[in-house]
Amino acid sequence: MPQIDELIAHLTDVVPREAAARKIPGVAIGLCDADGVLWSAGFGSTRAGTAPPPARAVGVHTMFSVQSTSKLYTATGVLLAVQEGLVDLDEPILRHLPEFTVRSDHEDHPERRITLRHLLTHTAGFTHEASVGSNYEVGDATFEEHLSTIPQTYLRFPVGHHHEYSNLGIDLAGHIAAKAGGETFPDFMRRRLFDPLGLTRSTFDFDVFDADADRAFGHSRTFARAGRELPRRVPMVPSGGLYTSVDDVLRYLRFQLRDGEDVLRPELIRQHLDFPRLTDLQTQGYGLGLYIDRWAPGVRVLHHGGAGFGFLCQVFWLPDAGIGGAVLTNAVDHDVQNELAADIVRRLAAGDRSAVTAPAPAPPPAAAPAPPPRVDELAGRYVGRLGDVVELVVRDGGLVQVEPEKAVVDLDGELTGTVPGEDPGGRRRLIFLRDAAGHVRYLLDAGTGDVRYRTVVPELGPSALPPHLLGDYTSRIADVPIAPYRLRQDDGRAVIDLPRRGSLADPITLQLSAAGPDRYVSATGEVLTAGEAGVAYAEIPLTRPDQR
Template sequence: MLDITRLTDALTAGIPELLDAHAVPGMAVGVCTPTQVLWSAGFGTTDAGGRTPVGTTTMFSVQSVSKTYTATAVMIAVKQGRVALDEPITTYLPTFTVRTRFEDRPERKMTLRHLLGHTAGFTHEAPVGSNYVDGGESFDEHCASISDTWLRFPVGHHYEYSNLGIDLAGAILQRVYDVPFHEFVRRELLAPLGLTRTTFDQDAIAAEEDRAIGHNPQVPHLPVRIPMVPAGGIYTSVDDALRYVQFHLRDGEKVLDKELLATMYRVPFPAPGQALGYGLGVQTSRWEPGVVVRHHGGGGFGFLCDVGWAPDPGVGVVVLTNSVDHPLTGRESLAQRIMREVVESTAASVPTASSTTATPAAPTHRAPVPASEAARFVGEYISRGASLARIRSEAGRLVWDEGGDDDPDQLRVTGRDEIVRENDGSATYRLLPGTDGAPAYLQCLDDGSTWYRNDRPGTAGPPLEARWHGSYNVRVNGSTVLTVELGVEDGASHLTVMGVRIWLDQIGPGLYSSGDGEVLDLTRTPPTCANIPLHRDISTT
């Protein structure tokens, strides 16, 4: 048995201080190997200011980690021959449609592989039941409203994270097996693994007494029931989450074939040379000190968590919290620090490849291209969360300037559509064309993430009418969390969020597409962008 006593002693002493420092009510943490739970513990309380202590059986919402459970359930259905990954989803949902400006009948091109791999083109939120407005709608009502969304890009064009594809995958299981989604997952996945403290069942969650309560100082009223069930609705305990991780570390046991798990981990439509990135419901990344880790994070409705497992050293880590206002998950997270400590404590070399671990092939670098070709890259690019990067020419070289960096990254052009970001671990990017053939996206070949070209539209049509100009707020369950601006500059319409100006191009009466592929819909009351309501009243109540 791996001895991690020194690490767990340090965590036992240090985690209460972290909770106090970041006002986190409670946390549950655990470490496992394929056959043993090395350590698990609960800290703090189930509620802010509460008295009930968190234990290792306390259930937490793990939000988007739900996607790994949903994807695993789909793979079980594939094993049983009830669904196929590459069959059009209209085979299972014959009445489903979706709106697009790119192609005819896109739903007939979508497959379960697209849905689980986030390459179907969906935006992140639906008009009914979202991370911003929860009116108690059902899962079925939520899924029905997906037909009223607009695709951000053509089906299969690239990867873009979205709740909606995962929710539709759950709806397919529900329809094919003619049982509620949560019951299918319980019967085929949770029960065989003995996961009695894990459920998608919203009624069971609401009735559970040993359950952590989400905490968000910006949003005092957080619902327990949410309609995005397959994408974010599961609750689990740290001990059950570790048992689920062991299922993956043990190659699926008898529940799922090893070959189907390998399919689940594999990036479905990789960029050239890409091996790391998002597979089917699970992310594969390289964590320090060079360990390839399967993982997923989750955040929302007052919870943040990380669940990950490294197949080569055979280690799994789970960190669950009931607060969103802290730096203990995500990039450079507590889970990553724990994984690093455990791996280093084995004093074993970490292989760069194995039968279960994909290693990116080295990109093929061609001879430098003329300066005229390098100019194709110059422009603004937007990524998830309204992050803005500018590629500009400086002293005869291209640089990547993200947020006004004092030391912008140098770029090396290695092909007509390929650049290497030299100061960012030599990450390689390629330009992808839009439907008109012009450069429209910048895709990272290392993990598949995409930046959207934010060019000022050349033929934008009539600008936004003055009555739409001004400030709007974005609310989560009635509490203001963000303010955006609509306006016009030199005849071109734009939306500004977190200081980032995103150009708008009219695509129909009262409809505008944004630089990052979303749609501003002024025909709705209130108007929406990416299906998120924009409220004219900018009060904070």
């Protein structure tokens, strides 16, 4: 396979060079096909510095934390529970958790409608974190204590409305599958998935990982500058607590490329690809623990990355080319895992044009007749989960996109329009969605299913925060400042400024509306609380910059 040989030679040269340039202590990387490992290698060391235990050379069996890539494996575990008849994807979770409740301003008793499918596709409406056992409040809480705080959270939108990434749904799904099997979650995954596939270097049990001599340690410049050690135990076990090696990841990808082998029936493993479709035009989305995507130059890629606790990774496979890959690193403050994955896909596509899929068809015109749009009702800033912004303004009676790039919005319906797409000559359809009160609240990309939130909804009217709450705040992990926030009044509205690119120089400003005593809801559906327990936004505790 000359093309693979050339790719391996390229990676063997570029990976250690990039790791050294980005100050990444260790990288494990590999490629596979349906028959097995094509190539895998480790570069660098398991930890920087001289602190004990001593650093080891990273190898193909070195265990890394893969963070949110855990969600892919957890979804597979739930499908194995479906295969055994222990659970059903489309039955309400109250069948297994009869006492479970969750708060919502959108509907009464939302827990009666939530299913495992909602949890695995992130469409139940959960916020990302819980108040106990999170990325910010690591502590010593058990997984069960973490789960017990989920009922105290508020859903961001009605059940099933759209996809919004959340740790909580995956944690509940993993807990339900393990409970139905009568085991702890780590044991459930070991018996059902890891043992049958021979994944001897994979575990959801932190104590097993922590006792292993051949394990990587996470690194963060923020923590290094503060002279503090990173937290190591991930409390969100099904959503972020997998520890594994690059060769074990490649073995798991072979299982995917071979349609479940003899472990999971093909019709069930294909459920991973069943993403919720908000329109008939949607060709990408988030299925069961898995992103279904198109990467340049038009290659269909299935993938899931992970970030946090000093680790970054990307795990991906190309179903049409029959090749998978993984990049595991033990540092943050870089994007090498995504850069290398994208480079691998481009190089594979250059040598195998069959891996390149045709562009999505141009969106058909909206059904006619349609009332003329009120452009002032559609204008505004819309923000996505990762801080990506689309800004639309009214000019000469029409609607113009000014961010991320300037383009005229061709409105062809009351709530629909198109802008230029990534493919030459292509168009991308935008659909504006109203909330239950009839206000334009969301912007949907019809092709990808991505939903962005309108940062200010003028129809909601004025609002105010108590003066003592106004001012600057910071989020912290283990008392290390992580990100700045600000509460203020702006043109008669209470707002919260969220960091953009790490600072408040050009913030994401979200309108806040009063929703109850000491409780406010932002334009993205996240909740700000300001009671005796202190100030928290989206279940992330916020403190004054000089407060410890």
